[in-house]
Amino acid sequence: MSDDPAHCQTIHATSVAIGGKGVLLIGGSGSGKSDLALRLIDRGAMLISDDYTRASKRDGRLILDAPETIAGKLEIRHLGIVETPHVGGVIACLAIRLDEAPVRMPDIGSTFSLLGVELPLVVLAGLEPSAPIKAEWALLSLDGQAKG
Template sequence: MTGPQEPDLIHATAVAIGETGVLLLGPSGAGKSDLALRLIDRGATLVGDDYLHARQVDGHLKVVVPDRIAGLIEVRAVGIMPLPHRPTVTIGLAIRLVSETEGEERLPEPRETVIAGVTIPLYSLVPFPASAPIKVELLVSRLKERH
């Protein structure tokens, strides 16, 4: 008999927009925390910044923030700051942060990624333009329309 699946430790930042979790993926310095901060300013809730435990629960991707970084976000040029957070969320989509030179697709084809054995929609986005948080919110609203 096997016990519960051990969670995967993933390098990502997550926020909740309503009840939908958004996973922000990219290397260090890609803008994960910056975009999360702007989404939080628009009403999202921090789940975890930088590292998360991810596991499949009933076919869905759940992430949990490790206790040692719960409620903390790194704000460049300011430091590590405490923010209200929720400890876990079910992820609805992932955003791969890309540079200006990589660019965004004008009309992207649907893509997916697999994390902890769960397939989720994947979008590519340049994180620094003023419109980036609005684009994330539009992707979440489109996801809700499909369900």
Template sequence: MSAEHAVSQLSSETLHASCVAIDGHAVLIEGPSGAGKSDLTLRLIDRGAVLVSDDYTLLLRRDGVLYAAAPQTIRGQIEVRGIGVVELPCIAEAPVAAVIVIDPNPERMPERDSVRPIAGIAVPQFALPALEPSAPIKVELVVRRLLATRA
């Protein structure tokens, strides 16, 4: 079995990514430490998203659908720089809609079909600057556009 085939057969992965649910669908927020994952997560929660996981997210493939969940040890917790660990309402899991990769200088007009395989599922991927004031709105637009194309 090739390494590529073995990776496509994985039924779970853990990513260094935060995750919120928007309209019941998970959005993974990935980037290096200090890039703004938790900041963007907090701003999305302030706009109505629900915490799934902060910093590390478990991804599980079931029946051809990828689900995001928090490791039990950090469920319902988020690290807020300058404050510490804070408990917030959360959901146990949500189906994954997209991956947001934090990039301070994303392409102005990116390719529309950028996908990333996670646990054998192709997930739409977008690059966004996390600390721009409009970042939460852009993430919401991504999710709503993806959901509209699936309907």
């Protein structure tokens, strides 16, 4: 991983790997990043990093890792910070921005740019009960593999 600041950046985002594909969960404090990550982990995802994610650019792709100081740690509100299995070096495939009231029928083709790499972007209500399922569907739809 390059230490060149032009190729590496730590951002305020939680990240998980779903089926080996990196998903950035972006939102302000209290928007549900850790909560959604916890529910995705319960459904089989793996934690990459909670609250802050280190992104590096390699071969035109974003690679997601945890900063060393928080690797393997997840905040569970009202319980504290817990140790959990985690992975690193995962290619980012999707960004999800958490919003309390996302639009019902969003524009297709929204993107999130980081280090000059564009990721597909979806906006979800992170605390909504169906948010983990919607996140999985969004990731599957990138490959045209939507369930049905």
